[in-house]
Amino acid sequence: MTDAALIERPAAAAAQARPALASRVVTAISGRLVIVIPYLWLLVFFLVPFVIVFKISLSQTAIAMPPYTPVLDLSEGLSGLWAQLGELNFDNYAWLADDPLYFNAYVSSVVIAGISTFLTLLVGYPIAYGMARAPATLRPMLLMLVILPFWTSFLIRVYAWIGILKPEGLLNQALLAVGLIDEPLVILNTHTAIFIGIVYSYLPFMILPLYANLERMDFSLIEAAQDLGCRPIGAFWKITFPLSIPGVVAGCLLVFIPAVGEFVIPDLLGGSQTLMIGRTLWNEFFANRDWPVSSAVAVILLLLLVVPIMIFQQAQARAQEQGR
Amino acid sequence: MKSLGSIRRAFAPWNDPEARPYIVFDNVTKRFGDFTAVNDLSLKIYEKEFFALLGASGCGKSTLLRMLAGFEEPTSGRITLDGQDLAGIPPYRRPVNMMFQSYALFPHMTVEQNVAFGLKQEGMPKADIDKRVGEMLRLVKLTELARRKPHQLSGGQRQRVALARSVAKRPKVLLLDEPLGALDKKLREETQFELMDLQQNLGLTFVVVTHDQEEAMTMADRIAILDKGEVMQVATPAEIYEAPGSRFVAGFVGNVNMFEGTVASRDAAGARIAARDGLTIDTENPGTAEPGNTVAFAIRPEKIRVSSRPPERADVNAVEGEIYDIAYLGDMTVYHVRLESGQVVKASALNAARVTDDPLTWNDRAWISFRPDAGVVLTR
Numbered sequence: 001m002t003d004a005a006l007i008e009r010p011a012a013a014a015a016q017a018r019p020a021l022a023s024r025v026v027t028a029i030s031g032r033l034v035i036v037i038p039y040l041w042l043l044v045f046f047l048v049p050f051v052i053v054f055k056i057s058l059s060q061t062a063i064a065m066p067p068y069t070p071v072l073d074l075s076e077g078l079s080g081l082w083a084q085l086g087e088l089n090f091d092n093y094a095w096l097a098d099d100p101l102y103f104n105a106y107v108s109s110v111v112i113a114g115i116s117t118f119l120t121l122l123v124g125y126p127i128a129y130g131m132a133r134a135p136a137t138l139r140p141m142l143l144m145l146v147i148l149p150f151w152t153s154f155l156i157r158v159y160a161w162i163g164i165l166k167p168e169g170l171l172n173q174a175l176l177a178v179g180l181i182d183e184p185l186v187i188l189n190t191h192t193a194i195f196i197g198i199v200y201s202y203l204p205f206m207i208l209p210l211y212a213n214l215e216r217m218d219f220s221l222i223e224a225a226q227d228l229g230c231r232p233i234g235a236f237w238k239i240t241f242p243l244s245i246p247g248v249v250a251g252c253l254l255v256f257i258p259a260v261g262e263f264v265i266p267d268l269l270g271g272s273q274t275l276m277i278g279r280t281l282w283n284e285f286f287a288n289r290d291w292p293v294s295s296a297v298a299v300i301l302l303l304l305l306v307v308p309i310m311i312f313q314q315a316q317a318r319a320q321e322q323g324r
Numbered sequence: 325m326k327s328l329g330s331i332r333r334a335f336a337p338w339n340d341p342e343a344r345p346y347i348v349f350d351n352v353t354k355r356f357g358d359f360t361a362v363n364d365l366s367l368k369i370y371e372k373e374f375f376a377l378l379g380a381s382g383c384g385k386s387t388l389l390r391m392l393a394g395f396e397e398p399t400s401g402r403i404t405l406d407g408q409d410l411a412g413i414p415p416y417r418r419p420v421n422m423m424f425q426s427y428a429l430f431p432h433m434t435v436e437q438n439v440a441f442g443l444k445q446e447g448m449p450k451a452d453i454d455k456r457v458g459e460m461l462r463l464v465k466l467t468e469l470a471r472r473k474p475h476q477l478s479g480g481q482r483q484r485v486a487l488a489r490s491v492a493k494r495p496k497v498l499l500l501d502e503p504l505g506a507l508d509k510k511l512r513e514e515t516q517f518e519l520m521d522l523q524q525n526l527g528l529t530f531v532v533v534t535h536d537q538e539e540a541m542t543m544a545d546r547i548a549i550l551d552k553g554e555v556m557q558v559a560t561p562a563e564i565y566e567a568p569g570s571r572f573v574a575g576f577v578g579n580v581n582m583f584e585g586t587v588a589s590r591d592a593a594g595a596r597i598a599a600r601d602g603l604t605i606d607t608e609n610p611g612t613a614e615p616g617n618t619v620a621f622a623i624r625p626e627k628i629r630v631s632s633r634p635p636e637r638a639d640v641n642a643v644e645g646e647i648y649d650i651a652y653l654g655d656m657t658v659y660h661v662r663l664e665s666g667q668v669v670k671a672s673a674l675n676a677a678r679v680t681d682d683p684l685t686w687n688d689r690a691w692i693s694f695r696p697d698a699g700v701v702l703t704r
Contacts (some may be wrong), residue, residue, distance in 0.1 A: 232416075
């Protein structure tokens, strides 16, 4: 073997290695890019707006355009910006803590959303279960029926419930005609009407994740439980339900989170005495034009929802690590 | 015909007219809509028997098992277990347990909890449950993995958990649906023998569904061959192999050569069959064949000898052909011999010696021969 050959070989190897390295770098970068896109999305459409809202919540209301001070402005230079930032304070949060109205609104929102979520689960679970056990040819149609209400405007559907629930409405007329009641039930403008409205509006959000979970479940597990001496009801509580908990949690979160901040349903069906945080926020923003206080309300609401969800997710991740 | 069951262990209650069958299918029919899964089927299974239901997919074997477990009710007919009519008894009250093909282990429970599940339903005291679960886990050698979840186990380990769970309640009958179907070949062979030991040690009646004839032959005391919801034959593995009752059974289990022909004569000792290619078959196993019947003579490849010269003995059946193909399998060689009519006969020879003194090769003229007791006459 000549010296030239000896020298050439590593060079050739390096030449071969180069494209391999380049392609590896490209895949590494494109791999990162895929992850970057959702983060970028969250940054632009969640974090930035949230920071703006948070900044407003630290400002003071003013009769101006926009209706708060200070408005951050770079025209006075960096020192001016520092002075503006110095004016920010937590007064609005102190205000929220002082006035029991807000506290009550938060509590009542969480309670109403909680009860509604539970009722939605009670109604949605059997429906999802029935769908998952229906013949496979029938399932797409059933799924379609669940999604179908979305094709009509949400607002119109909630309005329709007024017509059904009001004292001289369809429900009362039907019950009176059948003879079940002697005088019209008062449902509209009560908590009951809100529950009905939320259960009706958010039912698909409960059914869909539950259905996805239950449909995947191996039915032979139920047969195995029965084979081992478990009655069908026992098999449901010992096998089906525990295995469907991820679906139950997903469905409950999808219902609970929007229900806490719900504005339209309590406003249309709940009457004036219903206190919910969504309406309080609306009033602060549009009636009082107090942007800073309504921003503070929104920030607290977000923390109220995000913190428990994060704790829950962390617990679930830990449980998963320990082997489900 | 000589008794072929005697080569297996001396357990043969089906030959004893006094013995009371344990499980009886009495003219059972099961229809799903237009489809008849099980058609007017009758079957007797005896206590402590290892009984295999063998057939291709869709033959109704799983339906039979599910009717025993209580997941399906027969459309008509009766199933009794130990004298008790099973009609209307829900699965959770039947004294049978099933090992599912998918194992159906509860994913949210540990190995221990899975095995204990059935015992808890019975309301067994906790101390007894712990003792029985420990016993079962030792039996299937899974004591160390008691606290694992099913998804942390290998396929073979899961299979053993499923087995432990299904025998934990000491059922009268254990139903096994393709118990080894999901295991690889080597593990399957080991597990076959473990299952047989387990059945012997616990003294349980096993009914196993399988599509794998080798599995059924190895494990079962008796095999029922099913086709289109009907029983084709019920017999010991040796009988099924050596004396198949029909063309279907002969073709389904193992390799077979079929010579079509007509019965020329019949007497007490046997029959003479006139086949094609100038082959006259004298057989000692004429079955129910009568002179003039069109029949098939079935013979296994290993019972046929191939040689380059005509056989010297006059009492064997022989015909000349041409070596068409040779498959060398190591332990044996399979010769494909083409007869004049074009029929290809398979004959296998054990490679007992390293070199044969009678080397045959492609396109050689060759004689195939077999003894009169080597095959059976099939009329169905």
